[in-house]
Amino acid sequence: MLNVSHLTKKYHRFTANDNLSFIVNDGEIAVLAGPNGAGKSTAIKCIAGLLRFDGEIEIDGHNNKSIEAKKILGYVPEIPAPFELLTVWEHMEFIARAYKLTDWQKKAEELITRMELQDKLNKLGKELSKGMQQKISICCALLTNPQTVLFDEPFVGLDPHAIKELKSMLFEMKAKGTTIIISTHMLDSVDEFWDRVFIMMNGRIEAERERKTVEKSGENLEELFFSITEKNKD
Amino acid sequence: MNAILYMLRKNVKNAVIDTLKSPLKMIVYLFIGASLVYAVIQGFTMNRSVDEQLDPRILYGAYLALLHFISVPIMLKGLSTGSSFFAMSDVNNIFVAPISEKKILTYGIGRQLATSLFLVVCFSAYGSMAIRMFELSIADALMLVGGIALMLIIVQLITLLLFCLCSAHPRLSVYLKFVIYLLPVYALGSVTIFMFSSSMTLENLYAAISQHYLEYSPVIGWLHGFVFGLLYGNTMKAVIYGVLLLICCALSILIFCLTKLDYYEDVLQKAESYYEFRDNIRNGKVSDSDWLGSKPVKLRKQGIRRGSGASSIFFKHLREGARRSRFMFFNINTIVLLGVTGVIGMAMKSFFNSPYRISVIYIAATVICSYIQFFFSAAGDWVKELNKPYIFLIPDSPVRKLIMAGATSIIKPFIDGAISFVFLWMLVGGHIPDIIVCMLVYGSFGCIYISSNILAQRIVGISGNRGVFITFYMGIMVVLMIPGIVIGLLALSNVSGYFTIISASVLGFPVFLWNIFISFMIFMLCKNLLNNIE
Structure with missing residues (x-):
C-alpha cells in the first residue's frame, strides 16, 4: 500500500506539488493524470525517493527513503537511462546483484522475452533505440518483483507489441496484489485497467475518482478529465 | 537574414535578462x-x-x-x-x-x-x-x-x-x-x-x-x-x-x-x-556516449560476475572500464602523466642531480602532475552514476553506495601515480621514500578532488547551476588542500640530517595523511548525498 500524506514540493518560489494526500491500496492501479506541467512526474519522483519534499510518503508502512522501502519499490523513469557500456543481460545481472536477488535468471529471461529483447542480449545500452531503452527500464524495475511500482509515462516510445505486453503485465501484477501508480496524459492507454484516478492541475489534485463511481455516472476517463481540467481553466 | 539578426538580438537580450534574474549566477x-x-x-x-x-x-x-x-x-x-x-x-x-x-x-x-x-x-x-x-x-x-x-x-x-x-x-x-x-x-x-x-x-x-x-x-x-x-x-x-x-x-x-x-x-x-x-x-552530466559517440565498443568478457548490494556498483564500473580501454586503468591520462614526468625529469635532471637536490624534481613532478590530475578527475565513474536513478534506488546504505561508486576514481590516481613516479625514478634516480610518498600524495589528491566534488554537490545540489557549482568546487578544493600543505611546509622547515635529503617525503607525507583524513571525513559527512537526486 502507498500512503502519500501532505506531499509538498517547491522549487524556489514555484510549487510543483501542493499538499498532495492520497492512498493507493494493494492490488490497485492508480493513474496520475493531468496536463503538461501539472506536477505528475514530480510527484512520482518524490515517491521514488529521488527528490527532497515536505510531507510523508510510506510504502507498505516504511518511509519511502528507507532501505526497506527501496527493496520493495520499482520505478520506471520517464526518460530511460540505461548504462551505456553494459549489455542488456548485464543490466539484469546488475539489478539482481544490487538488490541481492536469488534465482533471478528465469524471471529475467521471461521479462526479456516478453519485451522482445532476446536477440539484443549482448547489445550495449548505448546501441539501443529509445524504445528498447524504455523496455530495459521496465525489465529492470520489474525484475525485483516489487510490491509497489511507479511508472512515469511508460507507454511513450514503446511499439504496439510491447504496449500489449506491458498492459498484460500490469493485469498480472494487479492480480498478485501489487500497488501500481502510472503517471500519464495518454488516457486511452490506461482506460481498460485503471482503478483509481487522481486528476492533477497546477500541482494539486483537483479530483479523485474510483472506476466504479465514474462508470456508474456513465462517464469515461477522458470525459471526466476534460470536464475537470477545462472547468478549472475557465 | 533579418530573421537571423532578429533571433541573435533576442538571444543576447534574453541571456542578459536571464542572468540578471539569477543573483547567484x-x-x-x-x-x-x-x-x-x-x-x-x-x-x-x-x-x-x-x-x-x-x-x-x-x-x-x-x-x-x-x-x-x-x-x-x-x-x-x-x-x-x-x-x-x-x-x-x-x-x-x-x-x-x-x-x-x-x-x-x-x-x-x-x-x-x-x-x-x-x-x-x-x-x-x-x-x-x-x-x-x-x-x-x-x-x-x-x-x-x-x-x-x-x-x-x-x-x-x-x-x-x-x-x-x-x-x-x-x-x-x-x-x-x-x-x-x-x-x-x-x-x-x-x-x-x-x-x-x-x-x-x-x-x-x-x-x-x-x-x-x-x-x-x-x-x-x-x-x-x-x-x-x-x-x-x-x-x-x-x-x-x-x-x-x-x-x-x-x-x-x-x-x-x-x-x-x-x-x-x-x-x-x-x-x-x-x-x-x-x-x-550544461546540466553537469557526463555519460559514456559523450566521448564514445558512435565508436564501436568491443564487449570482451561479459557479465559483472561479482558484487552484492552497493559493491555491485564497483564491479559494474570495472566491467565498463574494461570496455572503455583494454588496459582499464592505463589510459590516455596515464600516458599524459608519463610524458609530463618524463619532460620534468629530463629538463631538471642536469640542475638537480646531486643526492641532496634530487628530491626537488619529485616535488615539482608531484605538484605539476597533481594539478593536471584535476582536469582528469571531472568525469569519474561516480559522477556518471549520479545521472541515472539506479544508485538512488539501490537498497543499501548511502555511505557504502558513495564509497563503492567512487572506488574506481579513487584507485585510478594511485595506479597512475605508481606508474609515473617509477618512470621518473628510472629517468633520474632518487630515494625510495620520496618515490613512495610522491605516489601516495598524487593518489591522495585524487581523493581530495573527489571529496571536494562531493561536498560541492552536497552544497549546490546535484542538479544545481553548473557555474555556481564549479566556483564552489574549486573554492572548497583550495580550502581542503591548504592545511596539508602548510603542515608539510612546517615539517620541512624543521628537519635535519637524513631528512633534508628526502625533502619530498618530509613535505609530502603530512600532505598525504591530511588529504586522506579530510577526504574520509567528507565522505562520512556527505553520506546523505544519495538521499535524493537534487
Missing part, C-alpha cells in the same frame, strides 16, 4: 570578472626585477603551444561536418526556413567565432602574467592577446574552407585530418629531434622550443611568426608571414563563395549528438 560572473580585472591590473602595475624574469624563449615556445592547443581542436571539429556550428534549435527552425545555405553557414560560423572570442577575455589574464614574467611592455602583451584573437578568426575561416572541401568530397576529410594532426606532430617532432641530437639540458630545451623552423608550419606557425616578428621589430618576418596568412584567408573565402553547399544532412546527425552532449555538459 550574477555574483559568480562578477567574481570571475573581478578576478580577471585584478589579474590584469596587477600585471600592469607590479614591477619585477630583471633577475626574476624568465627566458624569453619560454614565451616563444609556450605561445606556439597555446596556438596549437586552441586551433587544432577547432579545425578538427570543422572536419566533422560542422557539428559545433549549429544548435538543435537552429537545425529545426532555421534549416527549414527560406534562407540561403551560405547565409546560414555564415551565421553558424559567426556564432561559433563569438563564443571563441570569449576565450580572448580569459587570455587577457595570461597577458598580464606575461608582462610580469617576461620583459614585456603593455603593447607587447596586447599584441600577444590580439594574436590569439586573430588566430581564432583565421582558424574559423580555415574551418569554413575545410568544411566546404569535405562537404563536396567526403573522403577528403580523412586526408585533411591527417594534415591537421601533422601540425602538432611537426612541432613536437622538431623539438624532440633537437633534444635527442644534443644533450638533454635545460638550455637545449629552450633552444629546441625557439627554433625558427617551428614557424614554417602552415597557419599556426605563420601566425606565430607574424606576432613575434611584430613583437621583436622584425618587419620583414612579420610582412612575409602576414602575407601568407592573408593569402590563406582570401583563398578560404573564395572557395566558400564558389562551392555549392549541401550540408544539411551531414549537420543534422552531428547537431543531434552535439546537442545531447552540450545539454549534458
Whole structure:
C-alpha cells in the first residue's frame, strides 16, 4: 500500500506539488493524470525517493527513503537511462546483484522475452533505440518483483507489441496484489485497467475518482478529465 | 537574414535578462570578472626585477603551444561536418526556413567565432602574467592577446574552407585530418629531434622550443611568426608571414563563395549528438556516449560476475572500464602523466642531480602532475552514476553506495601515480621514500578532488547551476588542500640530517595523511548525498 500524506514540493518560489494526500491500496492501479506541467512526474519522483519534499510518503508502512522501502519499490523513469557500456543481460545481472536477488535468471529471461529483447542480449545500452531503452527500464524495475511500482509515462516510445505486453503485465501484477501508480496524459492507454484516478492541475489534485463511481455516472476517463481540467481553466 | 539578426538580438537580450534574474549566477560572473580585472591590473602595475624574469624563449615556445592547443581542436571539429556550428534549435527552425545555405553557414560560423572570442577575455589574464614574467611592455602583451584573437578568426575561416572541401568530397576529410594532426606532430617532432641530437639540458630545451623552423608550419606557425616578428621589430618576418596568412584567408573565402553547399544532412546527425552532449555538459552530466559517440565498443568478457548490494556498483564500473580501454586503468591520462614526468625529469635532471637536490624534481613532478590530475578527475565513474536513478534506488546504505561508486576514481590516481613516479625514478634516480610518498600524495589528491566534488554537490545540489557549482568546487578544493600543505611546509622547515635529503617525503607525507583524513571525513559527512537526486 502507498500512503502519500501532505506531499509538498517547491522549487524556489514555484510549487510543483501542493499538499498532495492520497492512498493507493494493494492490488490497485492508480493513474496520475493531468496536463503538461501539472506536477505528475514530480510527484512520482518524490515517491521514488529521488527528490527532497515536505510531507510523508510510506510504502507498505516504511518511509519511502528507507532501505526497506527501496527493496520493495520499482520505478520506471520517464526518460530511460540505461548504462551505456553494459549489455542488456548485464543490466539484469546488475539489478539482481544490487538488490541481492536469488534465482533471478528465469524471471529475467521471461521479462526479456516478453519485451522482445532476446536477440539484443549482448547489445550495449548505448546501441539501443529509445524504445528498447524504455523496455530495459521496465525489465529492470520489474525484475525485483516489487510490491509497489511507479511508472512515469511508460507507454511513450514503446511499439504496439510491447504496449500489449506491458498492459498484460500490469493485469498480472494487479492480480498478485501489487500497488501500481502510472503517471500519464495518454488516457486511452490506461482506460481498460485503471482503478483509481487522481486528476492533477497546477500541482494539486483537483479530483479523485474510483472506476466504479465514474462508470456508474456513465462517464469515461477522458470525459471526466476534460470536464475537470477545462472547468478549472475557465 | 533579418530573421537571423532578429533571433541573435533576442538571444543576447534574453541571456542578459536571464542572468540578471539569477543573483547567484550574477555574483559568480562578477567574481570571475573581478578576478580577471585584478589579474590584469596587477600585471600592469607590479614591477619585477630583471633577475626574476624568465627566458624569453619560454614565451616563444609556450605561445606556439597555446596556438596549437586552441586551433587544432577547432579545425578538427570543422572536419566533422560542422557539428559545433549549429544548435538543435537552429537545425529545426532555421534549416527549414527560406534562407540561403551560405547565409546560414555564415551565421553558424559567426556564432561559433563569438563564443571563441570569449576565450580572448580569459587570455587577457595570461597577458598580464606575461608582462610580469617576461620583459614585456603593455603593447607587447596586447599584441600577444590580439594574436590569439586573430588566430581564432583565421582558424574559423580555415574551418569554413575545410568544411566546404569535405562537404563536396567526403573522403577528403580523412586526408585533411591527417594534415591537421601533422601540425602538432611537426612541432613536437622538431623539438624532440633537437633534444635527442644534443644533450638533454635545460638550455637545449629552450633552444629546441625557439627554433625558427617551428614557424614554417602552415597557419599556426605563420601566425606565430607574424606576432613575434611584430613583437621583436622584425618587419620583414612579420610582412612575409602576414602575407601568407592573408593569402590563406582570401583563398578560404573564395572557395566558400564558389562551392555549392549541401550540408544539411551531414549537420543534422552531428547537431543531434552535439546537442545531447552540450545539454549534458550544461546540466553537469557526463555519460559514456559523450566521448564514445558512435565508436564501436568491443564487449570482451561479459557479465559483472561479482558484487552484492552497493559493491555491485564497483564491479559494474570495472566491467565498463574494461570496455572503455583494454588496459582499464592505463589510459590516455596515464600516458599524459608519463610524458609530463618524463619532460620534468629530463629538463631538471642536469640542475638537480646531486643526492641532496634530487628530491626537488619529485616535488615539482608531484605538484605539476597533481594539478593536471584535476582536469582528469571531472568525469569519474561516480559522477556518471549520479545521472541515472539506479544508485538512488539501490537498497543499501548511502555511505557504502558513495564509497563503492567512487572506488574506481579513487584507485585510478594511485595506479597512475605508481606508474609515473617509477618512470621518473628510472629517468633520474632518487630515494625510495620520496618515490613512495610522491605516489601516495598524487593518489591522495585524487581523493581530495573527489571529496571536494562531493561536498560541492552536497552544497549546490546535484542538479544545481553548473557555474555556481564549479566556483564552489574549486573554492572548497583550495580550502581542503591548504592545511596539508602548510603542515608539510612546517615539517620541512624543521628537519635535519637524513631528512633534508628526502625533502619530498618530509613535505609530502603530512600532505598525504591530511588529504586522506579530510577526504574520509567528507565522505562520512556527505553520506546523505544519495538521499535524493537534487
